[in-house]
Amino acid sequence: MLNNPIFSIIAREQKQKEQIMSGTITFTMIKPTAVKNNYIGPILKMINESGFSIKAMKLTQLSAKQAAAFYAVHEGKPFYESLVEFMSSGPIVAAILEKENAVEDYRKLIGATNPGQAAEGTIRKLYATNLQQNAVHGSDSDENAKTEAGFFFSFFERF
Numbered sequence: 216m217l218n219n220p221i222f223s224i225i226a227r228e229q230k231q232k233e234q235i236m237s238g239t240i241t242f243t244m245i246k247p248t249a250v251k252n253n254y255i256g257p258i259l260k261m262i263n264e265s266g267f268s269i270k271a272m273k274l275t276q277l278s279a280k281q282a283a284a285f286y287a288v289h290e291g292k293p294f295y296e297s298l299v300e301f302m303s304s305g306p307i308v309a310a311i312l313e314k315e316n317a318v319e320d321y322r323k324l325i326g327a328t329n330p331g332q333a334a335e336g337t338i339r340k341l342y343a344t345n346l347q348q349n350a351v352h353g354s355d356s357d358e359n360a361k362t363e364a365g366f367f368f369s370f371f372e373r374f
């Protein structure tokens with residue numbers, strides 16, 4: 216009876232709810248230029264060595280429509296159209312990361328949005344090309360982490 220797959224689905228569903236409620240997940244993308252430059256490996260190494268576990272991950276390419284929807288909060292800003300074009304220009308890595316205090320700790324690990332202002336040793340300082348091509352995206356709140364994770368991953372793709 217306990218081997219019934221429905222129980223493991225219920226347990227996973229419960230775990231995913233707890234991750235969201237307790238602020239232990241964040242969402243990241245490794246952006247097209249960083250993927251092209253073969254920085255996937257070094258960036259994932261930094262993520263793991265900083266105590267984050269990978270709970271979902273895929274290499275994929277966004278359509279312009281998907282990139283526009285993902286970054287809809289920036290619609291109307293001068294950089295929006297060019298950001299959408301860039302983010303749909305090549306493959307990206309999308310991932311859900313788990314750790315205590317995930318959103319804040321991951322933002323510390325990646326550094327300031329503008330790599331020119333990013334602290335030494337941060338992912339953006341090491342691997343960004345410029346403000347737009349700033350190596351990685353990281354969620355800026357627990358609420359957005361939930362939305363962004365759901366944008367890329369179904370229940371069955373999350374662990």
Ligand code: CMP
Binds near residue numbers: 328346351352
């Ligand atoms: P990200 O963390 O993915 O969130 C929004 C993205 O918009 C940001 O990283 C940058 O890539 C980009 N961005 C933010 N501000 C600017 C700006 N002033 N000029 C160009 N791109 C920007």
